[in-house]
Amino acid sequence: MDDFAGAVAVVTGGASGIGAAVVSALRERGARVAVLDLDPSDVTADDQTLPVRCDVADDESVRAAVAQVVDNWGGIDVVVNNAGIGAQGTVADNEDAEWARVLDVNVVGMARVTRAALPHLRASSRAAVVNTGSIAATAGLPQRALYSASKGAVHALTRAMAADHVREGIRVNAVSPGTADTPWIGRLLEKADDPQAERDALNARQPHGRLVSAEEVAGAVVYLASPASGSTTGVALAVDGGMQALRLRPVEQ
Structure with a gap:
């Protein structure tokens, strides 16, 4: 398929896990993809791939990375805000500095990247932003207070951004994975x-009985970023094996 032929996409956290799967899926559909990551050294540069070192917690780094993409390829059509960090514990288990660090990367980092790319998205006829949310935003999970707060903010930010920019021709959506089989x-x-x-416990927690694959999440991201979803904006698409919406009876032993 070539529905992204001629498009330029930026994927943060694109060197591993879900981000790497998104990069691969976009490339397969014809996009040129800039892989923004703290360590993109394992990403091979070619005609379709541009590795760019970027720290989403540093505005200067973000602006320099976006400028490098535009200098190389002339514009930006798609932004996938995937970079993020995890956190464990109850509300009492992390100090203020850790709360600030996680929220800065997981939430403000998305704002920084989108803000820097916004002038180029406004100039695109196929502009789309996809944010990586989480089941933790909508389901109460134990030992995930800080992480859940950050992803809840991502879902709220997605809706607000969608409202702000829909009349500029920029669609903004989120993907909401269940527990995914990632390096973290x-x-x-x-x-x-x-x-x-x-x-086994993580597998059993999801109604379809297994962890979500990075490739499955990437498929949802690509759909939300593609012209095929031209009337979809402000949504968080669940890729969670039914964890959020389904209520199954216990398996009889």
């Missing part, structure tokens, strides 16, 4: 007393 989850499992038991 892998590191959490490694720290568990019984990693396999913990993985």
Whole structure:
């Protein structure tokens, strides 16, 4: 498919996990993709791929990265705000500095990147922004107070941005993954007393019985960014195996 032929996309946190899957999916559909990441050294540059070092917590770094993309490819049509960091614990378990750090990356980072790209999105005939949210925004999960707060803010920010920019021809949506099989989850499992038991519990928590794959999330991101979803804006598309919406009876033993 070539529905992104000629388009320029920016993907933050694009060097691994969900971000890398999004980069691959956009490339397959014809987009030129700038991979913005703290460490893009493993990303190979070619005619369709531009690795750019970027810290979304630093406005100067963000503006320089966006300028580099525009200097190379002349504009920006799609922004995928995927960069983010995790956090564990109850509301009592993180100090103010950690709250500020996580919110700065997970929420303000999206604002920084979109703000820097906005003049170029306004000039595009296919402008779209997709933010990576989470099931943690809409379902109360234990030991995720700070992370949940940050992703709840992402969902609210998505709706507000959609309202602000819809009449400029810029669609803004979010994807809301369930627990995804990413490097961050892998590191959490490694720290568990019984990693396999913990993985089994995470699998069982989602009605379809397994973790969400990065490729499944990428498929939703690509749909929301594509012209095929031209009348879709201000939504958070769940990719969670039914975790948010379904209420199944317990499996009989």
